[in-house]
Amino acid sequence: MRILQVSSELFPVLKTGGLADVAGALPAALGAQGCEVRALLPGFPAVCASLRHAQKVGRFTTPWGEAIEVVLGDLPGIGTAGQALKTYVLMAPGLYDRPGNPYHDSRHQPYADNHRRFAALGWGAAHLAYGLDAAWAPDLVHCHDWHAGLAPACMAFWQSPHRVPTLFTIHNLAYQGCFDASCFAELGLPSAAFGVDGLEFYGQVSFMKAALVYADHISTVSPTYAREIQTPEQGFGLDGLLRRRAAQLSGILNGVDASVWDPAHDPLLPHTFDARRLAGKALNKAALQAETGLNPLPDAPLFTLVGRLTEQKGLPLVLGGINELVQGGGQLLVLGSGDAALEQALAAQAQAHPGRMAVRLDYDEALAHRIFGGGDITLVPSRFEPCGLTQLYGLKYGSLPLVRRVGGLADTVVDTDLETLDKHSATGFVFDDFDSAPYQRALRMAFALYRRPADWSRVRQNGMRIASGWEQSAMQYRDLYASLTSPT
Ligand code: ADP
Ligand code: GLC
Numbered sequence: 001m002r003i004l005q006v007s008s009e010l011f012p013v014l015k016t017g018g019l020a021d022v023a024g025a026l027p028a029a030l031g032a033q034g035c036e037v038r039a040l041l042p043g044f045p046a047v048c049a050s051l052r053h054a055q056k057v058g059r060f061t062t063p064w065g066e067a068i069e070v071v072l073g074d075l076p077g078i079g080t081a082g083q084a085l086k087t088y089v090l091m092a093p094g095l096y097d098r099p100g101n102p103y104h105d106s107r108h109q110p111y112a113d114n115h116r117r118f119a120a121l122g123w124g125a126a127h128l129a130y131g132l133d134a135a136w137a138p139d140l141v142h143c144h145d146w147h148a149g150l151a152p153a154c155m156a157f158w159q160s161p162h163r164v165p166t167l168f169t170i171h172n173l174a175y176q177g178c179f180d181a182s183c184f185a186e187l188g189l190p191s192a193a194f195g196v197d198g199l200e201f202y203g204q205v206s207f208m209k210a211a212l213v214y215a216d217h218i219s220t221v222s223p224t225y226a227r228e229i230q231t232p233e234q235g236f237g238l239d240g241l242l243r244r245r246a247a248q249l250s251g252i253l254n255g256v257d258a259s260v261w262d263p264a265h266d267p268l269l270p271h272t273f274d275a276r277r278l279a280g281k282a283l284n285k286a287a288l289q290a291e292t293g294l295n296p297l298p299d300a301p302l303f304t305l306v307g308r309l310t311e312q313k314g315l316p317l318v319l320g321g322i323n324e325l326v327q328g329g330g331q332l333l334v335l336g337s338g339d340a341a342l343e344q345a346l347a348a349q350a351q352a353h354p355g356r357m358a359v360r361l362d363y364d365e366a367l368a369h370r371i372f373g374g375g376d377i378t379l380v381p382s383r384f385e386p387c388g389l390t391q392l393y394g395l396k397y398g399s400l401p402l403v404r405r406v407g408g409l410a411d412t413v414v415d416t417d418l419e420t421l422d423k424h425s426a427t428g429f430v431f432d433d434f435d436s437a438p439y440q441r442a443l444r445m446a447f448a449l450y451r452r453p454a455d456w457s458r459v460r461q462n463g464m465r466i467a468s469g470w471e472q473s474a475m476q477y478r479d480l481y482a483s484l485t486s487p488t
Contacts, residue, residue, distance in 0.1 A: 001036065002036045004038055004125060005023065006144065008147035010023040010085075011023070013047055016308075022144070026474065038088060039086070041087060042121055043095075045098075054071040055072055057072045058132040062116070074087070095116060115183040118150065119187050125141055143167070153198075169218075171220075176201070177207030178204045183205050209241065213241065219252055220250075221252065223252075225385070225386045226251030253412065255471070258469055261393050263373055268365075275465055287374060294331050301331070304333045304375035304399065305318060305379040306335045307390055311339070312382055313382050319346070320436045321443055322353065332357040333371060336360075336361070383434050397464075402443070403429070413427055413428040421455060427463040428463065429445050
């Protein structure tokens with residue numbers, strides 16, 4: 001089965017969050033299941049710089065009259081097998097050749113022509129689905145997040161004797177790609193598409209809604225999030241539509257790419273370790289404390305958070321719990337960037353607690369590895385979380401996740417209590433309500449367990465031994481592709 005994977009990011013070439021990890025890991029994982037996956041990416045500078053053996057395969061003209069060259073090349077060394085990934089790239093310097101973040105400028109303002117930049121991605125996918133490359137055409141197009149959201153609409157209105165099915169995966173419903181209604185004229189879709197049954201959303205154009213209406217199937221990155229987004233609380237205004245499409249909506253959990261995240265073979269760790277040889281973990285902790293200016297206390301539980309500093313990630317709870325954490329004898333290390341107010345508040349707290357709390361307002365892939373490798377607890381107290389990857393990395397690196405019971409966090413972490421300890425199923429700490437009291441109760445539970453080294457080590461072992469690779473999920477995607485390409 002030939003699959004065209006359409007996304008705006010792909011690790012290790014370009015990454016702003018978990019979407020890139022997933023897009024980078026899936027092709028090889030699906031390859032192991034007998035799928036032939038090629039990627040389609042916009043020609044962002046980082047993508048063009050990494051592409052090898054590029055050859056022109058064709059060109060198409062956007063609805064607003066811009067000619068775009070499509071090239072096919074290799075992105076080297078991606079995925080478990082480390083094989084090159086055949087990738088189509090849209091060469092449109094006027095749209096994509098801008099330094100920095102792929103979505104916004106240096107003042108964090110979305111680019112004014114984002115509707116064109118990502119409509120081009122949608123049309124590029126449609127052209128590839130319907131014959132742009134005479135040598136290769138996909139059996140199915142798998143689109144990720146709103147950036148690729150126009151593709152299912154472009155393909156639904158394509159005049160062709162045969163249909164190529166589409167799967168759209170929601171990684172985060174909070175980001176919808178909404179644009180002024182005036183943009184619709186440039187999208188090249190029939191006027192019928194701009195209605196309540198199409199991509200119109202409260203008077204605007206929504207790329208997310210386009211995908212949810214026109215994709216043959218919708219998936220999201222955990223079974224719990226698939227249910228949550230059908231409720232008004234988590235549906236971001238699209239829950240009604242998602243309820244109507246419930247029969248074509250499912251959740252498939254993300255995995256961990258062991259070629260990138262494995263403490264036994266991680267070249268970014270000062271000391272490697274595994275579930276049976278944990279000495280390296282203690283050495284990593286000491287190195288991390290030294291590197292970040294935390295006091296060299298081997299017995300102080302080191303709480304860590306790696307992530308985008310946004311409301312989603314539960315930073316208000318973390319800020320509100322700092323005193324509890326520090327007074328309990330813990331340390332806190334945060335690596336992240338994002339919301340300016342949150343950055344400032346964290347920096348001020350770090351200044352107020354020298355040696356006890358440190359903050360790195362940065363995006364640093366290697367430091368993230370060292371944090372999972374040296375930390376004791378991985379905080380993910382999210383308000384919502386479609387899947388979440390940092391709790392999975394925490395499990396694998398023996399840094400127990402402390403999470404809210406929501407989305408993919410609820411599906412991947414088992415709370416510690418006497419029963420789960422006894423059954424060897426406990427893997428972390430889980431609290432329910434998005435409120436400071438339950439969050440701080442979970443912190444106290446972490447402290448209590450930490451004071452019982454035998455139990456701590458048992459829970460850590462449970463987490464480190466979980467099989468969290470991509471195999472199971474890739475099999476589920478493969479089965480889903482099969483059902484969509486040969487419907488009964
Ligand atoms: P989301 O996609 O919502 O940002 P995930 O937990 O799914 O959250 O994935 C986040 C990914 O980005 C992880 O690989 C995490 O390690 C990484 N990451 C987030 N912030 C940073 C940062 N400041 N530095 C390095 N890596 C980061
Ligand atoms: C999104 C979600 C996150 C998920 C990631 C990869 O950015 O916020 O929960 O893990 O996509 O699917």
